[in-house]
Amino acid sequence: MEEFRPKIVAMVCNWCTYTAADLAGTSRLDYPAEIRLVRLMCTGMIDPKYIIKAFLDGADGVFIGGCHPGDCHYIDGNIKAEKRVKAAASLLEQFGFEPDRLQLTWIGASEGPEFQEHMKHFTQTINALGPSQTRELMVL
């Protein structure tokens, strides 16, 4: 059997977490290749349907990284994201997705090493959970 390699979608904000990813890159800190980064201007623009879509389309985990509360470039986008992600997490759990498959974390622009750490840790979590229920299902 083929070894399980998770597919992880990470939606990160341009101003903090993506900059942290850049910093990790220039500092030569590598992170697992299972992570697919999607850069957004703000986590506040994440419609919960993006998360649903990722999971239904076969993602094993979704990571959302934004600015620390109070640091949002758009004042309170990250707080909005927190509310929406909370709702999405609740719904996903109701439909049988393990709650750990969705994570929201604040990573500031200067936190390159923390970015690497979070990515490694999240990949480990998803690896331990195994494939998501929708990986093979013909649903979307």
Place this chain on the structure above:
Amino acid sequence: MTEFAVYDHKPSENGAAKFFQMLLDEHIIDGLVCPAVTAWSPLPMPHLFTSVDNPELLMPLAPVAPLSAATQAARVLRSASERKIAVVLKPCEIRALIELAKLNQCVIDDNVLIIGIECLGRLDNQTYLDRVKENEALSVSFYKNEKLRDDIEAACRGCTDFLPEQADVSIVTIGNDDATLFAIHSEKGKKAINKSRLEAFEPAAERKKQVDGIKERRENIKAGQLTSINETIGSIDGFQQIIADCINCRNCQTACPVCYCRQCVFKTDVFDTSPNVLYKRAGKKSGIKLPQDTTMFHMTRMLHIAHACVGCGQCTSACPQGIPVADFFRAAADRMQRLYGYKPGNDSEEKIPMLSVGGPDAE
């Protein structure tokens, strides 16, 4: 403390309609939104009246709702107006109207008098039409004879919010022998009732017992319904057992009184998937079911508006495939509303959770 007022002590099939006629005749209101039958069909549809010539046509208590009248009432109430208007709605419709007002889709100000009915459920259109053919006084006997309520819609069977507490005035149907009786819930309602010179009244003591009894029975049914549906939708595979036949017609969305976006994202290019993408998706999983995005549609709709779901069950009624949409929607709503500590349509001052940033539950 709720006060009561009586319009007509004598048994009257359509006392409430006569009361509305009097409100219009005496210019206490300038307009009335109320279900009424048309010359062409016995199915009551919401109407906007400026005068009532034949009160027999008005059917405020008919146990049927071909659509949620909240959407239509919101159309009439879109902008603030000098006209005084009364809207006659079922409790779930009132809650939906209040949600729509919070979303700036309509204005409920001092000129708008909300008249609720104590609703014991609705029948689906066909059942109603069959019944009303046999029993012309169905709108009266329905509230007295429990047997007639055996096959109300599933959403209604488990509805515990059957008293229109958010209304200004409500038509009393529980524990009321034929009199045309109103309960007054607000100052606005009191003013209107005083203007119509209705006399105060004290309903029978049994009323409270009856209300509590219905509430308790309904709460048990609701708990059973939720447990059973939550078991089924506990996995995407289980969820497919319910929605596999979805044809993506979006009737449930059109019928939903709180799904208010003028331009729904599901009607945009975002979901206008190209053949290349379809092939790519099919290749990933040996094949894909068409139409695509049915699961996506239902889950997104739940995420977008489950917090505002008033449990009217119109989505189930609208489904041409017989999918019990309201069952899983209400399960999602129950969970989401508990998560946010939010009761839709309960209080017009209460903020919508998604729109209140930094509220009490912000961590």
